[in-house]
Amino acid sequence: MLDHRLQTLQTWLKNEDVAYAFIQGKANLFYLTGFRCEPHERLVSLFVFQNEEPILICPNMEKELVRQTGWKYHIIGYSDHENPWELISHYLASLKIEGSTIAIEKSLLSVARAEQLRELSKGAGFICCETKLMNLRLIKNDEEIAILREAAKLADYGVEVGVHALSTGRTEMDVLAMIEYELKKKGIAEMSFGTLVLSGEQSANPHGKPSMKHLQEGEFVLFDLGVVLEGYCSDITRTVAFGQITEEQQNIYNTVLHAQTETLKLCQVGTTLGDLDRKARSIITEAGYGSYFPHRIGHGLGTEVHELPSLNETNNDQLQVGMTFTIEPGIYVPKTGGVRIEDDVLITADGYECLTQYPKDLQVIK
Known part of the structure; x- marks a missing residue:
């Protein structure tokens, strides 16, 4: 079921020529990964690409909980002394990413995290994916x-x-x-x-x-x-x-x-x-x-x-x-x-x- 949801989102990314979706909303994360948590100030997010396998970013203390949900794709874990955005940047550099925009949850994305995303993919614009996700969940x-x-x-x-x-x-x-x-x-x-x-x-x-x-x-x-x-x-x-x-x-x-x-x-x-x-x-x-x-x-x-x-x-x-x-x-x-x-x-x-x-x-x- 989770694979079908991810594949549906990937198809939408291809149709919209979107480089990747950045998902951090608690409900949307659960819907796409099966993992539900309260991240507080820490970054817990999902990157979904057109053709590459998705990745989930979370604190190291959450990794085992993610695996227990059945998540079978890559996880980028980090400790509190590490900057997760640096780890993400290094990982993205190893991928062949297609598309010119980033799909975001517009009502949930903070200015600080929007700036981090722009650093990851310089020159990329934003497109809102909330309507797509809400319609999937409908x-x-x-x-x-x-x-x-x-x-x-x-x-x-x-x-x-x-x-x-x-x-x-x-x-x-x-x-x-x-x-x-x-x-x-x-x-x-x-x-x-x-x-x-x-x-x-x-x-x-x-x-x-x-x-x-x-x-x-x-x-x-x-x-x-x-x-x-x-x-x-x-x-x-x-x-x-x-x-x-x-x-x-x-x-x-x-x-x-x-x-x-x-x-x-x-x-x-x-x-x-x-x-x-x-x-x-x-x-x-x-x-x-x-x-x-x-x-x-x-x-x-x-x-x-x-x-x-x-x-x-x-x-x-x-x-x-x-x-x-x-x-x-x-x-x-x-x-x-x-x-x-x-x-x-x-x-x-x-x-x-x-x-x-x-x-x-x-x-x-x-």
């Missing part, structure tokens, strides 16, 4: 889908743990810690993003910050979490009531649930992505909460928790078999609270499959 194969299914099950479990942990006297951080502890016991070392447990007025902030706030009855509690499993991410949001809530709060919840249910019905091959956003937004607006739905209906999901496609109302692309993304309408009313319901969705030949399956009917936790 359609998932059976192996990727199987991992995403398992990652979704673990996200379901995380919400289940959180709901069972709700208790008067506990704080948002108490509940968050219990969720992540139980997931770590399942072997999860990395979350897709910072886990959210938001209650009461805090839940009215779509990306609020969990705190030492104590849970109080009559409030919404919003859970937003996901795990990284074998390099692939899940992302789920559920909102529950902690104790009895008001009629307005119930109306907010039911509106969001209705918007999500109706939007999911449109998830089938050929649907325009913008129609998904417009469907949910029209339902929420008609209920009088349009100004309280500030974000798009969803985003792509894969080796990154946010990737293509972007499910906003201006996107005229169409759904295809193998796309995976979220559907997550929300209403956030200051001083009242917020509700978001989010599922991971796979487009199939027959329609769609919800990978996340934790119940969505309003739960009142006593």
Whole structure:
């Protein structure tokens, strides 16, 4: 599978007359090499050429980990006292490199590293390869889908743990810690993003910050979490009531649930992505909460928790078999609270499959 991905990129390099691609993004590196790490300030990167075998550059301390992933091509390792760019320059001088430009991840490349690349290949220009890579990652194969299914099950479990942990006297951080502890016991070392447990007025902030706030009855509690499993991410949001809530709060919840249910019905091959956003937004607006739905209906999901496609109302692309993304309408009313319901969705030949399956009917936790 990795060889096919590399070969596809090589073909694109030839068609575009590109000397080589310089890949350093964590998700793209994993997609092309099977190696996932957090490099910090150290250089970890991949060079892909038109006709030569690719090379991976990493600190010596990472070399064995790279080999364990099954990477069979050349590795340039370096120690902290060495300049990896000098080692790369020496290696490139031994190759016959064709092409006149360098393919880069434009949104990820720092000025410092751009200058280093220009020193390696004087006179070469830059071309962006991010769109090509994101389009390669857009359609998932059976192996990727199987991992995403398992990652979704673990996200379901995380919400289940959180709901069972709700208790008067506990704080948002108490509940968050219990969720992540139980997931770590399942072997999860990395979350897709910072886990959210938001209650009461805090839940009215779509990306609020969990705190030492104590849970109080009559409030919404919003859970937003996901795990990284074998390099692939899940992302789920559920909102529950902690104790009895008001009629307005119930109306907010039911509106969001209705918007999500109706939007999911449109998830089938050929649907325009913008129609998904417009469907949910029209339902929420008609209920009088349009100004309280500030974000798009969803985003792509894969080796990154946010990737293509972007499910906003201006996107005229169409759904295809193998796309995976979220559907997550929300209403956030200051001083009242917020509700978001989010599922991971796979487009199939027959329609769609919800990978996340934790119940969505309003739960009142006593």
